Amino acid sequence: MCARLVTAGLPEMADGGVLLTACVPSSNLAPLEAIKAKFGAQELSLVTLFVSPNADFDGLVAEAELSFPDTDVVACTTAGEISDIGYDEGQIIAVGFPASGFAASAMLIEAIDNLDAQPLIDQIALERVRLQERYQEMKEGFAFLIVDGLSLSEDTLTATISPALRDMPVFGGSAGDGTDFSETRVALNGKVAQTAAVLTLVRTKFRTRVFSLDHxxxxxxxxxxxxxxxxxxxxxxxxxxxxxxxxxxxxxxxxxxxxxxxxxxxxxxxxxxxxxxxxxxxxxxxxxxxxxxxxxxxxxxxxxxxxQNMASHLRRKMAELSREATPVNILSCDCILRRIEAEQSQMGHELSSILSEHNVTGFSTYGEQIGPLHVNHTMSGVAIYRGNE
Structure with missing residues (x-):
């Protein structure tokens, strides 16, 4: 498991425009205190929490709402975590988006098994335009979608919302429950929900690249x-x-x-x-x-x-993401089936080393979202680069 709290990226950057990450064992009695201590006093536009099913999810998100009262806090349960050591278990992964480099707006979408499509599309489109107009200096953008992984509704949801996002690329993952497939949950600002999703729109002054890969x-x-x-x-x-x-x-x-x-x-x-x-x-x-x-x-x-050989393929794809410049951070949603295959083929350690080397943070999922599609056995994510060239 993660041996320490970590801050990802390059903390010496004067403008603070990198993601902050912290890894806390789910057994920690005061996880939010540990996370806040690591994040420091930076103003944040967004906090995401990828939470082991071993943790007290309801208690954690309620406390997070109090700890970050002026920041959107998005959370979900996982089928495993990706920390500074790569594949991990029994952790709470926190990711902070500094307001100096990012602007975000999150919305909870409930009853996704019975969507009222047009009002939802209109709401997303209006929020996308509002965010873009308010933060015109932030030229890049992406959308991050987490969904209840037992809702059976990801396919319809992704196809429904994709047109409203226009040129804002979307990726995401389905919340997990280890390998139990019993109870998966998502949350926004202290409200826990099932058969639901959280869509977060992000603008940034940093260059980004949304990607999806499979071997x-x-x-x-x-x-x-x-x-x-x-x-x-x-x-x-x-x-x-x-x-x-x-x-x-x-x-x-x-x-x-x-x-x-x-x-x-x-x-x-x-x-x-x-x-x-x-x-x-x-x-x-x-x-x-x-x-x-x-x-x-x-x-x-x-x-x-x-x-194909998972490790060779992942190493090649990470190199492609670094072809023109090296990402400062990679936020990733990685299918539980990839982790299972890695364990079966005894490649887990090698894959973890590659993920750690390329500063990948995220969680293992019950499926991934990319564009208008819900897919499996893939890794989807966004690479964030230090420059905005």
């Missing part, structure tokens, strides 16, 4: 969803055969031994708009059906994907 290559092995319950993300049949049994046959596994390690190492993808996107399997239910992390429907053609 999966489609194979020639395909299967067709022939019976499904889309609203529950359940596939009953594949190729007119019981879903779990047919999937196991195709990937060469015992249908009685399917588990999260199988799903992480034998993912399936679907072709959308010329690109392949993962439709990750969460579990096999008691009926032998496959439960997915994201949208699924009858007639969908799924392709088995083959993973």
């Amino acid at each position: 999966l290559v489609p194979t020639d092995e395909q299967m067709v969803v022939t019976e499904a319950v889309p609203e529950q993300r359940i596939v009953k049949q594949i190729n007119a055969e019981p879903a779990a049994r047919e999937y196991a046959r195709i990937v060469g596994k015992d249908p009685e031994q399917l588990d999260r390690f199988t799903f992480a190492s034998h993912p399936v993808v679907v072709r959308i708009g010329g690109s392949h996107h993962v439709r990750a399997i969460q579990q096999v239910n008691e009926k032998g059906e496959l439960v997915f992390f994201s949208a699924i429907d009858e007639g969908m053609v799924l392709t088995v994907a083959k993973p």
Whole structure:
């Protein structure tokens, strides 16, 4: 676990325009005191908290509202954390956005399983324009979306809000609950919610780059969803055969031994708009059906994907982000399936070293948001660069 509180980026910068991060064990009896002590007296425009399911989430966000009364505080539960040492567990990760370099506006979106789309689109569009006009000196911007990871509503939500964001790139993650898949929560300014999301619009004077990466290559092995319950993300049949049994046959596994390690190492993808996107399997239910992390429907053609070497791929992608300049900070949402695969392939330590080396902070998710899509088995994030050239 994280051995110390850390301040990310370059704290010696005169304008304070880097992210501040702190890592506190979930067992800490006074986590907000520790976080505030590390952040110091800087004025902040936004604080995000990525909270281990081991922590007292309700108590933490209530205390955070009192500790940062004039700042939006966004929080969610996690399926693991990314701290200064890379992959971590049992931590509270706090990220502070100094007001000298960032402006932010966050909104809680409730009942995302029954969206009233037009008023929401109008609200987001108006807030985006207001923020841009008020902070005209801040030329860059991005949106950060965290969603209840058990809401089954990420796909509809991302598709709904994307047009309102126009040229403001959006990324995010779905709140997790370790590997229990029991209870996931999000919060804004002390209010805890489920079947909800928090959308944060950010303007900054620093150059940013929103990205998404995955290390999966489609194979020639395909299967067709022939019976499904889309609203529950359940596939009953594949190729007119019981879903779990047919999937196991195709990937060469015992249908009685399917588990999260199988799903992480034998993912399936679907072709959308010329690109392949993962439709990750969460579990096999008691009926032998496959439960997915994201949208699924009858007639969908799924392709088995083959993973590349995760560490080599991540190192290459981090190098690409640093091609013109090195990011000061990277805020990241990383799928729980990547962490599971890393553990299974004994690459966890190497991946952690790469994440630490490139100053990546964030959390493990039940899915990722990028643009209008909800995806799985990816890392989405934003790289923030010191200069604004």
